[in-house]
Amino acid sequence: MSNSADSPPGPVRRTFRHPVRVLTAAVFALAGLIFVTSANTAKGTNIRTDASLLKLSDLIQQRSEKNADLEESTSSVRGDIDSLAQRDNGSTKAEAARLKELERAAGTTELSGRALAVTLNDAPPNATASPGYPDPQPNDLVIHQQDLQAVVNALWEGGAQGIKVMDQRLISTSAVRCVGNTLILQGRVYSPPYKITAVGDPGALRKALDASPAIQNYLLYVKAYGLGWKVDEHRAVTLPGYSGTVDLHYAEPVE
Structure with missing residues (x-):
């Protein structure tokens, strides 16, 4: 918008010539632009089924399935390498025992024993507040990253020898992250539901859960809005060994 000082003196004249013709020409020009844009976008493909327009959730699921396949292949190759190493390394019994202990501590081998399993779940779709509590907000009705981390941290604090989340073993570089x-x-x-299983003394593990302030806070939401919380003891559970890559992407060992 120009200032009055920049405007020419006197009234500004506006000429209106054949408004119907002008409007018709504008409509045809817009239609042509839409046609050209659509043709350039499609390039002979079906826009509705073009792979580039897949939902992000579908793409994430595809990548997850591909990662699972790659993990299985990596595990198989790693098993072959370990077998060859044990056959050809000529190590002493003490060295072999030390290697097994390091593998156990690293979480790359199976671990069996008594266990405690914790299952967390979102609130039911029709959840309402219990008497005496305010109406829930959307974030009050779902499991958050902090809830999962609180359980994992408490189980480690309780002396867990090994932990798996869902069907994957945790190691020192594992990160529990939630998106949505x-x-x-x-x-x-x-x-969800999310299941966390820890091998260790069930009594000590349960005591650590009860002592966690973060979990006590979560249990308030369980009472108020019906979030899922279930703790089960198992006499014998076998955790899988971690089978993914152990390469560091964002860190380097200290010299």
């Missing part, structure tokens, strides 16, 4: 209402763990995607 889904869990992303080591390149794979999971939906």
Whole structure:
């Protein structure tokens, strides 16, 4: 918009010539533009089914399935390498025992024993507040990353020898992350309910859960809005060994 000082003196004249013709020409020009744009976009393909327009959730699910296949292939190759190494390394019994202990501590081998399993779940779709509590907000009715981390941290604090989340073993570089209402763990995607299983003394593990302030806060939401919380003891559970890559992408060992 120009200032009055820049405007020419006197009234500004506007000429209106054949408004119907002008409007008709504009409509045809717009139609032509839409046609050309659509043709350039499609390029002979079906826009509705073009792979580039897949929902992000579909793409994430495809990547998750591909990562699962790659993980299985990696595990098989790693098993072959370990077998060859044990056959050809000529190590002493003490060295072999030390290697097994390091593998156990790293979480790359199976681990069996008594266990405690914790299952968390979103509130039911028709959840309402219990008497005495305010009406829930959307974030009050779903599992968050902090809830999963609180359980994992408490189980480690309780002396867990090994932990798996869903069907994957945790190691020192594992990160439990949530995006929306889904869990992303080591390149794979999971939906609730979420199950966390720890091998160790069930009594000590349960005591650690009860002592966690973060879990006590979560249990308030369980009572108020019906979030899922279930703890089960198992006499014998076998956790799988971690089978993914152990390469560091964002860190380097200290010299």
